[in-house]
Amino acid sequence: GENVEQHPSTLSVQEGDSAVIKCTYSDSASNYFPWYKQELGKRPQLIIDIRSNVGEKKDQRIAVTLNKTAKHFSLHITETQPEDSAVYFCAASIGGTSYGKLTFGQGTILTVHP
Amino acid sequence: DGGITQSPKYLFRKEGQNVTLSCEQNLNHDAMYWYRQDPGQGLRLIYYSQIVNDFQKGDIAEGYSVSREKKESFPLTVTSAQKNPTAFYLCASKQPGQENTEAFFGQGTRLTVV
Numbered sequence: 001g002e003n004v005e006q007h008p009s010t011l012s013v014q015e016g017d018s019a020v021i022k023c024t025y026s027d028s029a030s031n032y033f034p035w036y037k038q039e040l041g042k043r044p045q046l047i048i049d050i051r052s053n054v055g056e057k058k059d060q061r062i063a064v065t066l067n068k069t070a071k072h073f074s075l076h077i078t079e080t081q082p083e084d085s086a087v088y089f090c091a092a093s094i095g096g097t098s099y100g101k102l103t104f105g106q107g108t109i110l111t112v113h114p
Numbered sequence: 115d116g117g118i119t120q121s122p123k124y125l126f127r128k129e130g131q132n133v134t135l136s137c138e139q140n141l142n143h144d145a146m147y148w149y150r151q152d153p154g155q156g157l158r159l160i161y162y163s164q165i166v167n168d169f170q171k172g173d174i175a176e177g178y179s180v181s182r183e184k185k186e187s188f189p190l191t192v193t194s195a196q197k198n199p200t201a202f203y204l205c206a207s208k209q210p211g212q213e214n215t216e217a218f219f220g221q222g223t224r225l226t227v228v
Binding site for chain 1: 162
């Protein structure tokens with residue numbers, strides 16, 4: 001089955017700096033890669049996703065890049081703010097009605113210091 | 115609030131007891147999932163169901179059971195065979211398809227063995 005590795009497990013930055021979280025996946029059939037943000041005690045919420053037919057996607061201060069050949073994808077957060085502090089999870093999924101099962105990385109605890 | 119509801123929010127179980135966690139969604143999604151979250155281990159898949167009356171084991175199904183008698187409901191039973199059930203449990207739903215879609219999570223149930 002699919003295996004997703006996520007690094008680093010913790011990341012500490014100063015407000016205004018950039019943060020980068022990296023994930024690798026094992027199944028070349030995976031074609032959907034979402035990123036979720038989970039604040040303490042709350043449900044994970046989708047912040048950005050990318051499909052395998054594009055290499056990069058941006059949404060304001062957040063961007064995701066995908067390298068299908070190397071089977072890795074990354075989350076980039078620019079101009080970090082204290083409210084960005086949370087646990088971030090990457091995931092990979094194979095599309096199609098028989099699949100759609102999300103496999104998650106281990107999570108990254110991001111702390112943004114004021 | 116996301117259309118997927120878990121109950122209860124907190125649950126305490128005595129040794130040797132079975133307990134059932136509720137998950138209900140009104141998003142008309144075919145697929146539903148149960149994940150277990152432990153510190154430093156991300157989200158691990160317990161069971162998933164792509165359609166009513168059908169479900170599949172995930173990566174850590176031992177000691178758990180599920181049913182899918184209705185499209186909107188996917189209860190999880192933690193049996194006495196689960197040796198370390200203390201964890202945060204998350205239910206999710208999504209509409210599988212070739213384009214893949216966002217998974218929506220419930221607010222979670224924190225289970226503690228006393």
